[in-house]
Amino acid sequence: MLLASLSLFALFARRAAAAASPFVAPPAELFSPLIAKKVLATAEAFPSPAMYPQYTDRAEGKWIWFGPDLWTTGFFPATLYAMHARTKLCHHSSVGDGDQWLALGRSWATPEIPLIHNNMYIEHDVGFVSQPFRDELKVNRDNQTAISAVNGFSDDLAARFSEIVGCTRSWDTADPTDFQVIIDNMMNLEIFFANEALTGNHTLRDMAISHADKTMANHVRPDGGSFHVVEYNSTTGVVIKRRTAQGYADNSTWSRGQAWGIYGFANMYKRTQKYDYIQTARRMADYFLDNLPDDGVVPWDFNAPLDPPRPADSSAAMIAANGLLLLAEQETSIFNPVGATRYTNAAIRLIRDNTRLAWAPTWQSLLSNGTVNNPQHNNLTGIIYGDYYFITAGNTLVERGLASC
Ligand SMILES: *[C@@H]1O[C@H](CO)[C@@H](O)[C@H](O)[C@H]1NC(C)=O
Ligand SMILES: *[C@@H]1O[C@H](CO)[C@@H](O)[C@H](O)[C@H]1NC(C)=O
Ligand SMILES: *[C@@H]1O[C@H](CO)[C@@H](O)[C@H](O)[C@H]1NC(C)=O
Ligand SMILES: *[C@@H]1O[C@H](CO)[C@@H](O)[C@H](O)[C@H]1NC(C)=O
Ligand SMILES: *[C@@H]1O[C@H](CO)[C@@H](O)[C@H](O)[C@H]1NC(C)=O
Ligand SMILES: *[C@@H]1O[C@H](CO)[C@@H](O)[C@H](O)[C@H]1NC(C)=O
Numbered sequence: 001m002l003l004a005s006l007s008l009f010a011l012f013a014r015r016a017a018a019a020a021s022p023f024v025a026p027p028a029e030l031f032s033p034l035i036a037k038k039v040l041a042t043a044e045a046f047p048s049p050a051m052y053p054q055y056t057d058r059a060e061g062k063w064i065w066f067g068p069d070l071w072t073t074g075f076f077p078a079t080l081y082a083m084h085a086r087t088k089l090c091h092h093s094s095v096g097d098g099d100q101w102l103a104l105g106r107s108w109a110t111p112e113i114p115l116i117h118n119n120m121y122i123e124h125d126v127g128f129v130s131q132p133f134r135d136e137l138k139v140n141r142d143n144q145t146a147i148s149a150v151n152g153f154s155d156d157l158a159a160r161f162s163e164i165v166g167c168t169r170s171w172d173t174a175d176p177t178d179f180q181v182i183i184d185n186m187m188n189l190e191i192f193f194a195n196e197a198l199t200g201n202h203t204l205r206d207m208a209i210s211h212a213d214k215t216m217a218n219h220v221r222p223d224g225g226s227f228h229v230v231e232y233n234s235t236t237g238v239v240i241k242r243r244t245a246q247g248y249a250d251n252s253t254w255s256r257g258q259a260w261g262i263y264g265f266a267n268m269y270k271r272t273q274k275y276d277y278i279q280t281a282r283r284m285a286d287y288f289l290d291n292l293p294d295d296g297v298v299p300w301d302f303n304a305p306l307d308p309p310r311p312a313d314s315s316a317a318m319i320a321a322n323g324l325l326l327l328a329e330q331e332t333s334i335f336n337p338v339g340a341t342r343y344t345n346a347a348i349r350l351i352r353d354n355t356r357l358a359w360a361p362t363w364q365s366l367l368s369n370g371t372v373n374n375p376q377h378n379n380l381t382g383i384i385y386g387d388y389y390f391i392t393a394g395n396t397l398v399e400r401g402l403a404s405c
Contacts, residue, residue, distance in 0.1 A: 031394060063364050063365070224287030312370075314383075317354035
């Protein structure tokens, strides 16, 4: 009798486990018809000469527009490619027309082509700016314009590599021996792997590995948090300063920088299978998750004081969510389902909690509560890269069968 009821219990337990998904449900806004509507309205406003939306005003959520020579201008064309990808995942009229998104993505990317040979302000951020061209190659791998763009932009970044420092230079400085590297730069390394895939030349891949190794050693702290800026001496290669530019203090952890780091190191693991990289991505992810407040809303800096209330950064939340999903994919690749489930659920919770705060139906942007640069008093706006990473996270969840649209 006891034995019979025990085995019955085991049977029920097994059935219950099979029925209940271990994954958290994503928020419905991730697939709202408002997404296609707003993105299309922005796309149709295509100004001449070309200007790109970067962030909104704080009161009404209207886009503020900038010329092409800026690190953020690839995000809107990349958003159009992400909508094109979404039409392949979601067979719904509310997602819009695939051919139209692709045509718009191509038109919006075109004014960026001259930047390959002529830019003042993009500096190291060619990885971000080249995103639409890398997207184009996923649609048409023979598009020669996109191939030359990826190779041209990657050569621009390679030209900023120093053998002595072992990194690509982020910001230019008046004193060329002051060699500044920001954690954000981890995101630009992917273009080196894209170049390798197109040319078979491994030199740029080696630069990516060197840059990541140095960043792992000098930007990431023992607690898993990160410095925003590390300054090296370009003639000796030694670290001369660790500081912040956009964070609260030199030794604080600026949340968006931390998010770039999670994504960047998960990607380095994906490209190289070097164990230190997945360990670093995990440590940075754990720091991010362990330092969230109870409501899950991402503050612009994890160490900023609570009084006056610290503004949120919904863009950091969406970047981190993408980084966590990329990390979860790497965990799956090494047969660690516990890690994969943990980081996937953390990503979905981040999206859920920050969408709850920041979903902005009456704004031109999808999300509000982004902080571009708090030391420059630019907080609580919509941000183009917050919206972009919101859409790509939704696409990834559909691809993995964790959401339906
Ligand atoms: C190739 O890609 C470029 C840049 O992304 C785009 O402007 C162009 O329209 C594309 N060409 C074709 C034939 O699709
Ligand atoms: C870097 O080191 C060189 C040689 O010691 C020195 O002349 C230069 O001032 C240093 N630069 C910085 C930014 O510290
Ligand atoms: C590979 O790329 C590097 C950096 O751009 C370049 O110096 C080198 O000549 C290239 N090698 C070949 C075989 O093309
Ligand atoms: C940063 O340094 C200050 C002053 O030394 C210290 O009070 C603070 O606790 C440090 N913060 C962190 C996050 O390490
Ligand atoms: C979110 O944004 C609204 C205004 O857009 C603001 O009143 C609120 O304080 C913000 N919340 C956080 C946590 O930043
Ligand atoms: C947000 O920005 C406003 C000005 O644009 C500034 O007055 C305020 O101090 C910032 N908020 C915080 C908590 O830093």
